[in-house]
Amino acid sequence: PYHGPRAAEIVRKRSEFLSPSISYLYKNPLNIVDGKMQYLFDEDGRRYLDAFGGIATVSCGHCHPDIVEAIINQTKRLQHPTVLYLNHAVADFAEALASKLPGDLKVVFFTNSGTEANELAMMIARVYTGCHDIISVRNAYHGNAAGSMGATAQSNWKFNVIQLFFQTGMHHALNPDQYRGIFGSDGEKYAKDVEEIIDFGTSGRVAGFISEAIQGVGGIMELAPGYLPAVYRTIKKVGGLFIADEVQAGFARTGSHFWGFEAHGVVPDIVTSAKGTGNGIPIGAVVTTPEIAQVLTQRSYFNTFGGNPVCTAAGHAVLKVIEKEKLQENALVVGSYLKDQLKALQDKHDIIGDVRGRGLMLGVELVTDRQQKTPAKTEILHAMDMMKDMGVLVGKGGFYGNVFRITPPLCFSKEDADFFVDVMDIALSKI
Ligand code: PMP
Numbered sequence: 001p002y003h004g005p006r007a008a009e010i011v012r013k014r015s016e017f018l019s020p021s022i023s024y025l026y027k028n029p030l031n032i033v034d035g036k037m038q039y040l041f042d043e044d045g046r047r048y049l050d051a052f053g054g055i056a057t058v059s060c061g062h063c064h065p066d067i068v069e070a071i072i073n074q075t076k077r078l079q080h081p082t083v084l085y086l087n088h089a090v091a092d093f094a095e096a097l098a099s100k101l102p103g104d105l106k107v108v109f110f111t112n113s114g115t116e117a118n119e120l121a122m123m124i125a126r127v128y129t130g131c132h133d134i135i136s137v138r139n140a141y142h143g144n145a146a147g148s149m150g151a152t153a154q155s156n157w158k159f160n161v162i163q164l165f166f167q168t169g170m171h172h173a174l175n176p177d178q179y180r181g182i183f184g185s186d187g188e189k190y191a192k193d194v195e196e197i198i199d200f201g202t203s204g205r206v207a208g209f210i211s212e213a214i215q216g217v218g219g220i221m222e223l224a225p226g227y228l229p230a231v232y233r234t235i236k237k238v239g240g241l242f243i244a245d246e247v248q249a250g251f252a253r254t255g256s257h258f259w260g261f262e263a264h265g266v267v268p269d270i271v272t273s274a275k276g277t278g279n280g281i282p283i284g285a286v287v288t289t290p291e292i293a294q295v296l297t298q299r300s301y302f303n304t305f306g307g308n309p310v311c312t313a314a315g316h317a318v319l320k321v322i323e324k325e326k327l328q329e330n331a332l333v334v335g336s337y338l339k340d341q342l343k344a345l346q347d348k349h350d351i352i353g354d355v356r357g358r359g360l361m362l363g364v365e366l367v368t369d370r371q372q373k374t375p376a377k378t379e380i381l382h383a384m385d386m387m388k389d390m391g392v393l394v395g396k397g398g399f400y401g402n403v404f405r406i407t408p409p410l411c412f413s414k415e416d417a418d419f420f421v422d423v424m425d426i427a428l429s430k431i
Helices: 005-017 065-077 088-098 114-129 146-151 163-167 187-201 227-237 260-264 290-298 309-324 327-348 377-389 414-429
Strands: 032-036 039-042 047-050 107-111 134-137 170-173 208-211 241-245 270-273 284-288 352-358 361-369 395-397 403-406
Touching: 047 414, 065 309, 088 107, 088 284, 088 309, 107 114, 107 290, 114 134, 114 146, 114 208, 114 241, 114 270, 114 284, 114 290, 134 146, 134 187, 170 187, 187 227, 208 227, 227 241, 227 260, 309 327, 327 352, 327 361, 327 414, 361 377, 377 395, 377 403, 377 414
Parallel strands: 134 170, 134 208, 208 241, 241 270
Antiparallel strands: 032 039, 039 047, 107 284, 270 284, 352 361, 361 403, 395 403
């Protein structure tokens, strides 16, 4: 039942030595041993088109030669002097990253993951404002540590332990969900809920608001237009900070902009980033203004591995590759093309309830009944297995687990898009 002899052995070791909470994407899990740009290879040398990109993490392409070279060169020279000494790799990447942000967003803190970045961002907002309450959006995913699991607003991702600690001061606003939401695409109407939460659920002041521009884990949900600017005004009125979680939507993925929030015409107070920042190397970042950053001098803030030279060399190389290979433009051109093709597929297959997203962050929601929007939970699993057997890997998400998540490396080509759509077409025809 396994793809290759090593796969069976790994399944046995995983079941014995690794957490039972780790699941497989496929009935017959793949043993992926090599990666090259938008392709992955299993132990038998079989090639797969990767339309998931390690969950929107592989921004430039698997094992991109420039990034590999930057990592190797830095690894050979110095891996860990600690940030208590000077090193150019760290400062150079901070400068380059800050140059990609608008306004006064100029001060960078490096972390090892998106969770850590959001934990730090929320702590900064709390210390800066002297308030505790934070508002996040229902259906959001912000991480899995004490604070960020509180901000995450999907029961599937929240453990029922020390709930108070996770939840204190955390409020979850109505999701401006254009597909299932009660106000359709009217962002301002959903934004009223944030006002009501502040008026009726807090002292009238909050530390901040945190949101993705496109919910990734939540099933590629683009926030209804008008929502973020309206919430921004509300949050500013009560002295809170606006935190943009760009862990998935950032780093050129949406094509039209480098950061997801930019499509909504707002400038946040704090931006968090991870995943695509390192093209697979663990690095996260929190970027804020000099004034806000100053609050961390009240005590010592230190992170052993955050911003080490190897990871920052990788991050800097990612930025250079995005520029050199015009990957943001490619995400826009290929992403728009792919979205059009997927919309055409929707006309052909009743099971496709919705096609959405921006750039190379696209979602295809499967439903068994378009009127009722009944999630096609089993059908999507069959389709994914069939697509894998035809050489295409795609992700899955959404609260009901019925949304294809298409977040490939940004070097994805039009030919890849055509192949992807053909394969999805065949799989859906067989259901
Ligand atoms: N924010 C968003 C939007 C995410 O998608 C994720 C990861 N899925 C995180 C934060 C947490 O990042 P990490 O897994 O690196 O801790």
